[in-house]
Amino acid sequence: MTETSIRTNDDVSTRERTTERTEESEDQQLCPECGGRLESDTEHGETICTECGLVVEEDEIDRGPEWRAFDAAEKDSKSRVGAPTTKMMHDDGLSTNIGWQDKDAYGNTLSSSQREKMQRLRTWNERFRTRDSKERNLKQALGEIDRMASALGLPEDVRETASVIYRRALNEDLLPGRSIEGVASAALYAAARQTGTPRSIDEVAQVSRIDEMEFKRTYRYIVRELNLEIQPANPEQYVGRFASELDLSDESEQRARELLRTATDKGIHSGKSPVGLAAAAVYAAPLLCNEEITQSQVSEVTDISEVTIRNRYKELLEADGQAQFA
Numbered sequence: 001m002t003e004t005s006i007r008t009n010d011d012v013s014t015r016e017r018t019t020e021r022t023e024e025s026e027d028q029q030l031c032p033e034c035g036g037r038l039e040s041d042t043e044h045g046e047t048i049c050t051e052c053g054l055v056v057e058e059d060e061i062d063r064g065p066e067w068r069a070f071d072a073a074e075k076d077s078k079s080r081v082g083a084p085t086t087k088m089m090h091d092d093g094l095s096t097n098i099g100w101q102d103k104d105a106y107g108n109t110l111s112s113s114q115r116e117k118m119q120r121l122r123t124w125n126e127r128f129r130t131r132d133s134k135e136r137n138l139k140q141a142l143g144e145i146d147r148m149a150s151a152l153g154l155p156e157d158v159r160e161t162a163s164v165i166y167r168r169a170l171n172e173d174l175l176p177g178r179s180i181e182g183v184a185s186a187a188l189y190a191a192a193r194q195t196g197t198p199r200s201i202d203e204v205a206q207v208s209r210i211d212e213m214e215f216k217r218t219y220r221y222i223v224r225e226l227n228l229e230i231q232p233a234n235p236e237q238y239v240g241r242f243a244s245e246l247d248l249s250d251e252s253e254q255r256a257r258e259l260l261r262t263a264t265d266k267g268i269h270s271g272k273s274p275v276g277l278a279a280a281a282v283y284a285a286p287l288l289c290n291e292e293i294t295q296s297q298v299s300e301v302t303d304i305s306e307v308t309i310r311n312r313y314k315e316l317l318e319a320d321g322q323a324q325f326a
Contacts, residue, residue, distance in 0.1 A: 031056065098122045134170065137180060141166050144184040144209075151207040152199050154192060162191035165226065174225055178218055181209040186219035190228055198233045200275045202303050235260045235269060238278035238302075245301045246293065248286055256285035263319045272312065279304040280312030 029038055036051025040060070047057040069075035098121055102110045110118065142163055149159045165187040169175060175183055185208040192198050205212040223230055236257050243253040259281045263269055269277055279302035286293040295306045302309075 098125050137175070138167070138170060141180050141184045144181055145188050148185065148188055148204070148207045152203060154197060154199070158188070158191050158195050158197055161195055162188040165190055165222070165228070168226055169222055172225065174222065179210060179214070182214050182218040183222060185210060185215050186222045189219055190223060190230060193230050193233060194228070196237060198237055200303065233274040235274040235277040235281065238275055239282060242278060242282045242302055246282060246297060248282065249289065249291065252285045252289045252291055255289055256281040259284060259316045259320055263316055266319045268315050268319045275302060276304050276308045276312050277316070278302070280309050280316050283309055284313050284316055
């Protein structure tokens with residue numbers, strides 16, 4: 001028998017076996033009495049025929065959870081899976097965290113000997129979680145990023161991005177000669193710019209543990225060495241937050257955005273601080289909409305001097321053809 005005929009016979013036998021398995025699976029999905037379609041009833045653990053109601057199988061194993069939930073919040077509270085991985089923790093959130101409450105599963109307070117035992121376990125757990133200097137460095141930096149982000153009211157995606165930037169700086173050995181707080185502040189500022197929720201240098205410097213000059217120097221170094229693509233801040237990105245803190249109307253907020261767009265089209269924004277332009281816009285817009293606001297209120301919220309607000313205010317009105325209000 002030639003090699004070709006042997007291969008042909010093998011192919012035929014393979015097709016026959018496949019056909020037999022397909023026919024068997026189809027037979028398992030059909031009712032043995034009427035040939036109707038079978039359906040699984042997970043509530044009663046049975047397989048029944050949808051045509052004649054014959055119970056084909058019973059006492060099936062339920063592989064779902066033993067609890068029931070009637071909304072998303074209840075489902076989350078009863079679910080016993082762990083939290084998702086996150087770059088905001090040095091171990092990506094994969095390690096065990098021992099709580100500090102000193103209570104058992106039933107809410108009862110632990111005895112003194114049990115508390116001492118749990119404290120020893122916490123100590124060893126922390127030692128195992130940070131096994132080398134690199135992990136200790138990362139843990140401290142990520143804690144600093146989280147603290148500053150909370151103080152600045154930045155969302156979770158900014159914190160995640162800042163954590164990734166800091167990890168890159170650490171892996172590329174950019175930290176020697178620079179403080180952990182400085183690189184963490186630079187990473188957070190860069191992340192806020194990248195995600196479209198910027199904060200001014202003054203705002204970040206106020207919550208940082210380093211002086212402003214070191215912060216600026218470290219930020220320029222990190223952006224240059226990591227080749228980060230940081231677009232110039234758009235003054236409109238500050239308007240929503242300022243308008244919310246000043247309790248401006250929707251009409252005033254929209255008018256402020258229009259003033260900034262007009263200024264951008266005419267090139268007024270070139271060489272000027274975006275925060276200063278945004279502050280002037282949220283001061284000018286309410287006045288144009290017959291709403292009351294003072295320069296001191298805007299200055300306090302935006303952390304921009306009243307002199308700068310007045311100068312940018314005049315430029316915005318002239319660009320918009322409202323010079324009579326200047």
